[in-house]
Amino acid sequence: MASSVIAAKVLDLTFQTNDGPVHALKGVSLDIAQGDFVSFIGPSGCGKTTFLRCMADLEQPTGGTITVNGGTPEAARKARAYGYVFQAAGLYPWRTIGRNVSLPLEIMGYSKAEQAERVARVLELVELSGFEKKFPWQLSGGMQQRASIARALAFDADILLMDEPFGALDEIVRDHLNEQLLSLWDRTGKTIAFVTHSIPEAVYLSTKIVVMSPRPGRITDVIESTLPRERPLDIRESPEFLEIAHRVRDGLRAGHAYD
Amino acid sequence: MRNILPVLTVLAVIVVIWQLAVAPMNIRVALDQAERGGAEIVPEGSVPRRDMSVWRLMLDNSENVAAGYALERPRLPTPAQVGAELWKTTGAMIERGRAWSKRSLIYHGWITLQSTLWGFFLGTAIGIIGAVAIVYSRTAELSLMPWAIISQTVPIVALAPMIIVLSGQLGVDGRGVPKAIISAYLCFFPVLVGMVKGLRAPLPAQLDLLRTYSADGLQTFLRLRLPASVPYLFTSLKIGIAAALVGTIVGELPTGAVEGLGARILIGDQFGTPLAIWSALFAAAILAGVLVTLLDLAQRVTLRRMGMAA
Numbered sequence: 001m002a003s004s005v006i007a008a009k010v011l012d013l014t015f016q017t018n019d020g021p022v023h024a025l026k027g028v029s030l031d032i033a034q035g036d037f038v039s040f041i042g043p044s045g046c047g048k049t050t051f052l053r054c055m056a057d058l059e060q061p062t063g064g065t066i067t068v069n070g071g072t073p074e075a076a077r078k079a080r081a082y083g084y085v086f087q088a089a090g091l092y093p094w095r096t097i098g099r100n101v102s103l104p105l106e107i108m109g110y111s112k113a114e115q116a117e118r119v120a121r122v123l124e125l126v127e128l129s130g131f132e133k134k135f136p137w138q139l140s141g142g143m144q145q146r147a148s149i150a151r152a153l154a155f156d157a158d159i160l161l162m163d164e165p166f167g168a169l170d171e172i173v174r175d176h177l178n179e180q181l182l183s184l185w186d187r188t189g190k191t192i193a194f195v196t197h198s199i200p201e202a203v204y205l206s207t208k209i210v211v212m213s214p215r216p217g218r219i220t221d222v223i224e225s226t227l228p229r230e231r232p233l234d235i236r237e238s239p240e241f242l243e244i245a246h247r248v249r250d251g252l253r254a255g256h257a258y259d
Numbered sequence: 260m261r262n263i264l265p266v267l268t269v270l271a272v273i274v275v276i277w278q279l280a281v282a283p284m285n286i287r288v289a290l291d292q293a294e295r296g297g298a299e300i301v302p303e304g305s306v307p308r309r310d311m312s313v314w315r316l317m318l319d320n321s322e323n324v325a326a327g328y329a330l331e332r333p334r335l336p337t338p339a340q341v342g343a344e345l346w347k348t349t350g351a352m353i354e355r356g357r358a359w360s361k362r363s364l365i366y367h368g369w370i371t372l373q374s375t376l377w378g379f380f381l382g383t384a385i386g387i388i389g390a391v392a393i394v395y396s397r398t399a400e401l402s403l404m405p406w407a408i409i410s411q412t413v414p415i416v417a418l419a420p421m422i423i424v425l426s427g428q429l430g431v432d433g434r435g436v437p438k439a440i441i442s443a444y445l446c447f448f449p450v451l452v453g454m455v456k457g458l459r460a461p462l463p464a465q466l467d468l469l470r471t472y473s474a475d476g477l478q479t480f481l482r483l484r485l486p487a488s489v490p491y492l493f494t495s496l497k498i499g500i501a502a503a504l505v506g507t508i509v510g511e512l513p514t515g516a517v518e519g520l521g522a523r524i525l526i527g528d529q530f531g532t533p534l535a536i537w538s539a540l541f542a543a544a545i546l547a548g549v550l551v552t553l554l555d556l557a558q559r560v561t562l563r564r565m566g567m568a569a
Contacts (some may be wrong), residue, residue, distance in 0.1 A: 011269060056471055057470075058467050058470060058471070060497050077470070077473055078473045080472065080473065082471070083471075084467075084468070084471040086464045086467070086468065087464075088464060090462070090464050090465055090468060091466070092482075092483070092486070093563040093565075093566060093567050094486045094487075094489070094566055095566070096566065103482065104472045104473075105479050106482070107469070107472045107474045107482070108472065135566035136566075137566070155472075
């Protein structure tokens with residue numbers, strides 16, 4: 001597939017531990033096309049985060065191939081082709097929100113004027129205008145996570161890799177951020193890979209839902225969403241939504257080893 | 260300043276215990292002196308009194324207990340005596356315009372302070388450079404760290420005379436340089452340990468973040484490791500400066516030194532003037548307190564500016 005942004009072919013990753021080898025990923029194959037919103041869902045230890053880290057060149061696969069933008073993940077990382085949002089906001093406590101968001105820009109050598117302009121723009125995107133001068137501890141958890149998304153957006157990479165970014169937030173805040181993330185994706189046309197634990201979150205956000213299961217970490221189902229691009233929050237009450245959620249749940253159940 | 264009350268309370272308790280301890284500590288000297296002055300003491304003569312407990316002596320000669328609080332050369336001076344001696348050798352000297360006299364503790368304190376600061380800067384520099392080496396190089400960690408730990412197990416009082424003699428052999432004039440070296444020797448260790456911890460404080464996720472930006476080593480150091488280590492650095496510096504002061508005083512103890520608070524303590528011992536020892540001791544403690552307080556203040560200001568105020 002020529003339009004693949006991320007393509008994995010029979011990807012393996014085995015960690016050597018004191019208790020023997022752990023197969024974090026086994027025979028994982030997946031294509032992510034330009035503009036896709038792909039969610040990875042599965043129980044702990046199914047390798048969804050590891051898979052994301054492989055795309056980001058933070059983890060080295062022990063077998064198979066993975067390409068990002070047609071090249072190696074390392075080349076993509078060096079070309080600053082993706083923005084990564086971690087599970088914890090991970091803002092630097094000694095930097096204001098504005099300076100946290102401009103951190104990647106400083107490192108990538110943007111001019112001061114360009115930095116200021118971009119920081120203002122992405123903070124507006126995540127509705128944090130006016131908080132530039134605040135320190136992270138002065139913000140709520142949800143606002144911190146939004147700032148960390150702004151940080152990943154600041155250098156305008158085409159790919160966004162998100163590792164359970166809303167995992168620690170309460171339901172209402174999470175709904176709101178999900179809505180904002182969808183509209184951001186819709187406006188910017190970015191390719192997003194999104195790791196989550198939550199079935200409704202995965203179904204609500206994605207064009208493609210990848211169900212994974214542990215020991216060894218593998219893909220058990222890939223569900224193409226039939227939901228329209230435009231998704232108000234109450235779409236979650238629709239029969240279509242519930243049907244997809246049901247299939248995801250079945251996939252999770254089938255792959256779940258009760259041991 | 261909300262901790263001022265607890266600090267003063269502890270201080271008051273210490274002063275009370277100290278004041279009470281003066282009586283038993285000084286009773287023998289006080290009785291000897293009273294006897295020479297013609298007073299009647301039970302039992303007679305200092306030799307039979309030597310084997311008796313101080314409590315017994317105080318009971319039998321209660322009218323002479325108070326004399327223990329006004330001795331010229333007491334075993335244990337009273338807080339007031341030490342305070343008066345401190346004032347005599349500092350404030351009163353300033354009033355008479357003789358702050359830089361060799362009898363003034365301000366002069367001796369200044370000598371000690373200079374070496375302490377030189378040792379502190381040298382020790383801090385060595386500590387930070389060593390910590391950077393250890394954090395960035397496995398080889399440095401394996402080779403430097405054990406030696407750094409071993410260095411602190413050698414008693415500094417044994418090492419100090421050697422450093423002084425050796426630096427004299429190398430043609431270094433005066434005590435300034437060897438004192439600063441001894442001081443740095445004690446000071447570098449807490450800075451090294453604290454900075455190793457501080458430079459390693461960033462979480463794996465914070466390091467991964469910079470990796471996703473493909474930041475280089477220098478950028479990672481300046482933008483992440485260094486700022487993350489600042490709280491650890493200040494904590495180490497406070498321990499380091501106190502250690503540097505101890506090092507300097509130890510460097511002033513070996514025979515031959517005539518300047519500095521350490522020399523005052525030694526000379527006071529040799530000439531049997533306990534008040535001089537005690538006032539030099541307190542001058543050193545006050546100096547240490549001031550230095551640590553200044554660093555604490557610098558820490559608060561810096562951390563507040565960095566948005567990391569506790």
